[in-house]
Amino acid sequence: MYAIVDIAGQQFKVEKGQEVFVNRLEGEEGADLEFDQVLLVDNKGDIKVGTPVVDGAKVSAKIVSHLRGDKVVVFKKKRRKGYQKSNGFRSELSKVVIENITV
DSSP states (O other): OEEEEEETTEEEEEETTOEEEEEOOSSOTTOEEEEOOEEEEEETTEEEEOSSSOTTOEEEEEEEEEEEEEEEEEEEEETTTTEEEEEEEEEEEEEEEEEEEEO
8 A cells, every 4th residue: 555645845655664754844753743635545456546635545654853864065167267156955854654544
């Protein structure tokens, strides 16, 4: 059984027991979450597609930890003009484990 869920503005294909890295969520480590923006549910071939969400479907999850992603370096350069600029950032992430999918 899997579901496609909208978490913090992004869509993820999740299954029970799967760990997902998502954009930083509100809440402490160990807090329980419930996502009701379920777009599709597949239960052993029985597919339910929402318009836009599946009625009554929920995905429960738990925040495992808050962390930062790898550093991404942004480098801009214009050749023969003497212009170059380097910038970088690290995204704030939350590690979430999916506990249950309810239809």
